[in-house]
Amino acid sequence: MTSLLPHESRARRRSADEVRDDLATRRPLVLVAGLGGVLAAGSTLLVCLALGVAGWFLTDGGAHGAPRDGLRIGALGWLMGHGSGVRVDGVQITAMPLGVTAVCAWVLWRIGQRIGVSVSGHGPDADGVLDGRRDLVVPAAGLLLTLGYVLTAVATLTLAGTDATAPSAQRVVLWSLLLCLLAGVPGIAVGSGRAAVWTADLPPTVRAAAHVARRLLVVWSALCLAVFLLALVLDLSTAANVMGQLGGGGGAVAIVVVLGLALLPNAGVFTGSYLLGPGFTVGTGTAVTxxxxxxxxxxxxxxxxALPDEGSGGWTGWLVVVPPLVACAVVAWSQWTWPTAYYVEAAVRGVAGGVAAGVLFGIAATLAGGAVGPGRMADVAPYAFDTLIHALTSFGLGGLVGAVAMTWWQRRSMPIEIVLDGDAEDAD
Structure with a gap:
């Protein structure tokens, strides 16, 4: 970060704190970024390996098999979070545990930020970046981070994969690249201060729309998880009966709980697809809408x-009004904190942010499902395309109404100079 400040006179003697700060931001780029990629992959992999060994021991006290079997199961679970899929007794399992994927992305983001701080002193300063001088710090660090992460993933696949399990190497490499590109590299850009410089000249409308999309996705995801957990609690007796039928004592319960946490984001996406209207399948020939x-x-x-009972929906058909109402409320909230006096500007912010959030949720719907077992269980997934269309419509229209309504209220209740001053501050 300090490297982005203009250089002062070399004649002035630097203090010990300045020297220490300079050394902290000019660490060897190749070493820091490369090891950062290995650490990002290895830290989450280590947790999965520990859970695998714990699960192996809890099931039968280690009476069958060996610790390496638990390690292999943990490694395969980590690889499934990277889209590898796995074959179990000849049955292909393709569903991704999005909880594992989300944790890996978060770790990459955090380590990327630390790498960015450590290498921010390389390359030109802020004046040089703004003048267009070539700055390869972020691309170089991102490339090395990705290389370390991918090599760790490939090594894990080589050691844990067998002909019987057959995880997909191509999908592991592809997802490793995507995670590094979408989480690791942005983390480096933010930590090094380059992101702030590059985005400084973005129009206020673009930044406001991105703010709307982020806030809407967070609120919508939280609501979906809350609805799922509420449905599960309301039928907790059924869940308890199922747990009792599994046997295995506390070890089986612990394993099911860990698996449930790994699949919790998937359940949230399924719930969101249900609330939006299209719903999902839990096996060939089924429908939950x-x-x-x-x-x-x-x-x-x-x-x-947590699944609803069979039959016609009844009052649940009115649930489809929830998504546009949520979008309307969230966009109005954003409009309150980031006001504008112009209806067109507000409409663009609300619609663009809502559409962006809808696209991202539609992508999540395509990733949340897959094959989870033989026969009918080869089709357990949201109706992804329909979910995308409904999300675009609900969030876009809700965002439009919320933005225009809040702008109308602000123009009536506030002096127009206050709202215009808010626009001027955003532009600055």
Whole structure:
């Protein structure tokens, strides 16, 4: 960060704190970024390995198999979070535990920030960056971070994969690259201070729309998880009965709880698809929508107790009004904290932010499902395309109404100079 400040006179003697700060931001780029990639992959992998060994021991006290079997299961779980899929007794499992994926992305983001701070002293200062001088600090560090992460993932795949499990190397490499590109590299850009310099000249409308999209996604995700947990609590007796039928004592309970946490983001996306209207399937020939629920035989898994009962929806058909209302409220909230006096400006912010949030949630819907077992269980997924269309419509229209309504209220209740001053501050 300090490297982005203009250089002072070399004649002035630097203090010990300045020297220490300079050394902290000019660490060897190759070493720091490369090891950062290995650390980002290795830290989450180590947690999965520990959970695998703990699960192996808890199931039967280690009477069967060996610790390496638990290590292999933990490694395969980590690889599945990178889209590898796995074959179990000849049955292909393709669903991704998005909880593992999210933790890996968060770790990459945090380590990327630390790398950015450590190498921020390399390259030109802020004046040089603004003048267009070539600055390869972020691309170089990002490349090395990605290389370390991908090599660790490939080594894990080589050691843990077998002909029987057959995880996909191509998907592991692809997802490792995507995670580094979407989480690690932005973390480096933010930590090094380059992101602040590069985005300083973005129009206020773009920044406001991004703020709307981020806030809407956070609120919508939290609401979906809350609805899922509420549905699970309301039928907790069924979940408890399923747990009792599994056997295995406390070890089985612990394993199911850990698996449930790994799949909690998936459940949130399924719930969001249900609230938006299209719904999802829990097996071939099934449908779970607000208007109609058609179920068949289900596997013994406690999280499935949150599913609604079979039959016509009744009052649940009105749940489709929730997404546009949420978007309206969130955009109005954002408009309150980031005001504008112009209706067109507010409308663009609300619609653009809502559409961006809808696209991102639609992408999440395509990733949340997949094959989870043989036969009917090869199709357990949200209706991704329909979810995307409904999200775009609900969030876009809700964002438009919320932005225009809040702008109208602010123009009536506040002196127009105050709102215009808010616009001027945003532009600065």
């Amino acid at each position: 607000p208007g109609l629920v058609v179920l068949g035989p289900l596997p013994a898994f406690p999280m499935l107790a």
